[in-house]
Amino acid sequence: xxxxxxxxxxxxxxxxxxxxxxxxxxxxxxxxxxxxxxxxxxxxxxxxxxxxxxxxxxxxxxxxxxxxxxxxxxxxxxxxxxxxxxxxxxxxxxxxxxxxxxxxxxxxxxxxxxxxxxxxxxxxxxxxxxxxxxxxxxxxxxxxxxxxxxxxxxxxxxxxxxxxxxxxxxxxxxxxxxxxxxxxxxxxxxxxxxxxxxxxxxxxxxxxxxxxxxxxxxxxxxxxxxxxxxxxxxxxxxxxxxxxxxxxxxxxxxxxxxxxxxxxxxxxxxxxxxxxxxxxxxxxxxxxxxxxxxxxxxxxxxxxxxxxxxxxxxxxxxxxxxxxxxxxxxxxxxxxxxxxxxxxxxxxxxxxxxxxxxxxxxxxxxxxxxxxxxxxxxxxxxxxxxxxxxxxxxxxxxxxxxxxxxxxxxxxxxxxxxxxxxxxxx
Amino acid sequence: xxxxxxxxxxxxxxxxxxxxxxxxxxxxxxxxxxxxxxxxxxxxxxxxxxxxxxxxxxxxxxxxxxxxxxxxxxxxxxxxxxxxxxxxxxxxxxxxxxxxxxxxxxxxxxxxxxxxxxxxxxxxxxxxxxxxxxxxxxxxxxxxxxxxxxxxxxxxxxxxxxxxxxxxxxxxxxxxxxxxxxxxxxxxxxxxxxxxxxxxxxxxxxxxxxxxxxxxxxxxxxxxxxxxxxxxxxxxxxxxxxxxxxxxxxxxxxxxxxxxxxxxxxxxxxxxxxxxxxxxxxxxxxxxxxxxxxxxxxxxxxxxxxxxxxxxxxxxxxxxxxxxxxxxxxxxxxxxxxxxxxxxxxxxxxxxxxxxxxxxxxxxxxxxxxxxxxxxxxxxxxxxxxxxxxxxxxxxxxxxxxxxxxxxxxxxxxxxxxxxxxxxxxxxxxxxxxxxxxxxxxxxxxxxxxxxx
Numbered sequence: 001x002x003x004x005x006x007x008x009x010x011x012x013x014x015x016x017x018x019x020x021x022x023x024x025x026x027x028x029x030x031x032x033x034x035x036x037x038x039x040x041x042x043x044x045x046x047x048x049x050x051x052x053x054x055x056x057x058x059x060x061x062x063x064x065x066x067x068x069x070x071x072x073x074x075x076x077x078x079x080x081x082x083x084x085x086x087x088x089x090x091x092x093x094x095x096x097x098x099x100x101x102x103x104x105x106x107x108x109x110x111x112x113x114x115x116x117x118x119x120x121x122x123x124x125x126x127x128x129x130x131x132x133x134x135x136x137x138x139x140x141x142x143x144x145x146x147x148x149x150x151x152x153x154x155x156x157x158x159x160x161x162x163x164x165x166x167x168x169x170x171x172x173x174x175x176x177x178x179x180x181x182x183x184x185x186x187x188x189x190x191x192x193x194x195x196x197x198x199x200x201x202x203x204x205x206x207x208x209x210x211x212x213x214x215x216x217x218x219x220x221x222x223x224x225x226x227x228x229x230x231x232x233x234x235x236x237x238x239x240x241x242x243x244x245x246x247x248x249x250x251x252x253x254x255x256x257x258x259x260x261x262x263x264x265x266x267x268x269x270x271x272x273x274x275x276x277x278x279x280x281x282x283x284x285x286x287x288x289x290x291x292x293x294x295x296x297x298x299x300x301x302x303x304x305x306x307x308x309x310x311x312x313x314x315x316x317x318x319x320x321x322x323x324x325x326x327x328x329x330x331x332x333x334x335x336x337x338x339x340x341x342x343x344x345x346x347x348x349x350x351x352x353x354x355x356x357x358x359x360x361x362x363x364x365x366x367x368x369x370x371x372x373x374x375x376x377x378x379x380x381x382x383x384x385x386x387x388x389x390x391x392x393x394x395x396x397x398x399x400x401x402x403x404x405x406x407x408x409x410x411x412x413x414x415x416x417x418x419x420x421x422x423x424x425x426x
Numbered sequence: 427x428x429x430x431x432x433x434x435x436x437x438x439x440x441x442x443x444x445x446x447x448x449x450x451x452x453x454x455x456x457x458x459x460x461x462x463x464x465x466x467x468x469x470x471x472x473x474x475x476x477x478x479x480x481x482x483x484x485x486x487x488x489x490x491x492x493x494x495x496x497x498x499x500x501x502x503x504x505x506x507x508x509x510x511x512x513x514x515x516x517x518x519x520x521x522x523x524x525x526x527x528x529x530x531x532x533x534x535x536x537x538x539x540x541x542x543x544x545x546x547x548x549x550x551x552x553x554x555x556x557x558x559x560x561x562x563x564x565x566x567x568x569x570x571x572x573x574x575x576x577x578x579x580x581x582x583x584x585x586x587x588x589x590x591x592x593x594x595x596x597x598x599x600x601x602x603x604x605x606x607x608x609x610x611x612x613x614x615x616x617x618x619x620x621x622x623x624x625x626x627x628x629x630x631x632x633x634x635x636x637x638x639x640x641x642x643x644x645x646x647x648x649x650x651x652x653x654x655x656x657x658x659x660x661x662x663x664x665x666x667x668x669x670x671x672x673x674x675x676x677x678x679x680x681x682x683x684x685x686x687x688x689x690x691x692x693x694x695x696x697x698x699x700x701x702x703x704x705x706x707x708x709x710x711x712x713x714x715x716x717x718x719x720x721x722x723x724x725x726x727x728x729x730x731x732x733x734x735x736x737x738x739x740x741x742x743x744x745x746x747x748x749x750x751x752x753x754x755x756x757x758x759x760x761x762x763x764x765x766x767x768x769x770x771x772x773x774x775x776x777x778x779x780x781x782x783x784x785x786x787x788x789x790x791x792x793x794x795x796x797x798x799x800x801x802x803x804x805x806x807x808x809x810x811x812x813x814x815x816x817x818x819x820x821x822x823x824x825x826x827x828x829x830x831x832x833x834x835x836x837x838x839x840x841x842x843x844x845x846x847x848x849x850x851x852x853x854x855x856x857x858x859x860x861x862x863x864x865x866x867x868x869x870x871x872x873x874x875x876x877x878x879x
Contacts, residue, residue, distance in 0.1 A: 264815075264844060265843060265844065265859070275859065279858070279859070279860060311858060312847065312848075312851050312856065315815045315816060315819065315844050315847050315848050315851075316815075316816035316819060316820075317814045317815070317816030317817065318816075351812075352805045352806060352812050353805065358814070358815060358842060358843070358844045359804070359805045359812035359813075359814060359842075360812075360814070361771050361811060361812050361813070361814055361817075362769050362770065362771065362811065363769075363770045363771035364814075366769075366770055389811060390719060390769075390811070391718060391719070391769040391811045394765075394766060394769045395766075395769060395770075398766055403766070405765075406733070417719075417720070417809045419583070419586065419719075419730070420585060420586050420587045420721070421583045421584060421585030421586045421589075422585070423585075
């Protein structure tokens, strides 16, 4: 598989030694780079923008340039040199940062090496039942009201749809769950008592996502050269709720990075989201069992986690069937919807702290990648969190490049403690 | 398994403050989750300058050291009286709740010892015992202490802190003679073993590696002095543990003392004899440490052996190195053919094989109530690769199926929600995210090399 890597903040750890790091990465199979976010670290821990806003770009768009912000031109030059190095190796370079046309124009003026920009969670609507990570499913925030109103939706009707669904989600009983949950989409409508206002709200969410992408693509088309557009949606099972319809995305995006995020706890991980939903269902409906909670997840999202029938099962980690069945299926769905494996780069993360979630050992990384490859994917990006460890690097390089072997003077992935014996003089 | 519900021991310390600042909530949570005993320490507070684990929690009693004819350690200049009071309050509360209390490394902070080898030097032993006595008298509410080491080396990688081929210095010569061993013959045999491990051939390994103890002896040319080398390691270690036990039993205040070791499979190298240790001490604490990399982990040591043997013998495959390791240690890991297989984690049958067999071996050394192995998992176990909560569950259940009744979780500071969920499900009332009250701290080790995002 073709392997990209995400070099994220602090960028200085890469800039300061990019030649040696990139040599090791290239040996290991890295063939593309995502960099961001675009700021440097000041000594006091504050952020210094890595992109100087270009007054000419703002003037071109008829805008007042923003007040100049502090710069670190030496670091800008170091970052540019790092991107030159990447381009010299034939790697596509994308930036984990986007914005209005003048911002993107400023970006590519300062860093002409950049092929494209990436938005995380483009057009994403809330997907958590519990208040989590800044939002919850059944809420309509002020700016969303405005957006939906501008799009021509009746905000009062959206509110009615949300209110009705919230009420339905609080009135679930074991008999109804066990009767309807296995009955497919139509039984789901009955189970959750979804009426026309509820459907209206769900459709509005989808439309809001599409509008977001259309606007973003149109903005990028205003800069003076073509800039690729990448988006990182949650994995397919959640997309019916986030509004990120994989089938609609390809017309707006050059690259789609489905999130192969499966950890427990933290945020954006599949096990973590499932636990929060099941717990919330049980809190709202005290007569429901954990098994009922999982039935509801199956009804809503089609999710049937192998070997998982209770919350404690989520602590047991990922059985082999999780990869061969679920990851395989998610991958296949994404590939089928997008219709072009070359523009589908699965965004993979594991490690000690994946998005503040529970650790995912290297075996899980191997399982994800193996299933992804077997499902027909040809590309993925590794998002180390916080840094790649030796076991992960071993898996990645074995799959994609020259297998890494630890050695006293060779490359060491940053999340490594070199063995005692290597710290002694020979 | 006895009718009594198995119980969990929990260690806190490094730093102490995480627990003592909020002990009522923590103890409530622990007891609900099945904790029956607490191991705390090292006995060091965070100093006024913010340095963790820098200020001893009590002043030494010079009389204790005079009684044993050793120098007392210096009293801390920073007294932290409020902290001291708080610690005593915490310990009193624990006792009131019926928790057993043990100090981790009660020998830490001892005064000056002698210049001889740890296993041979009487002054060093008295200094250690004096410190243990001082701690036991300073904290009369505790039930005892848990000692960690000493042990002989078990790694073959040059430069490792536990390097097998450099742990027999001249300072052990007299001890060897006293115990009836020929020091020069043993060290010469050790050097021949070192040379032999640099001259391994695949065919020879295939011929002798599966031949059991005698086959392995053939691989090392039937070297009788090599057998003496390993026998002496055990004899010297057990001589030390016997003398230490005798000295501790002279303490005016009797306390229960536990001693640790690595997994049984490594003990022929480290010199630890769990059978002897279990007979002398109140409990034994072998380390159920299975992680890769870091230190003291089962997979990590195996990985280092493979790496070193293949470096020393460039024609040797990982699989042949593995065969040597299996023959040496008596373990069987048929799913491991290369270092990559170690990175792929634990095969399902691993828990039923090596966890079960190592647990049975430790239970053969002492009654189940006396066996309290250390457990370590989580994000960064002893600087090693992560071990998931699910694998922690599989390790414990395999050990319990083999008859284990108690175990000691290594460090509460690092306890993650996933691990606590598993532990509380196995030992007490299940805890889950969002419950009111106690939540595991999920902190980093102070010396962690990882960077939390």
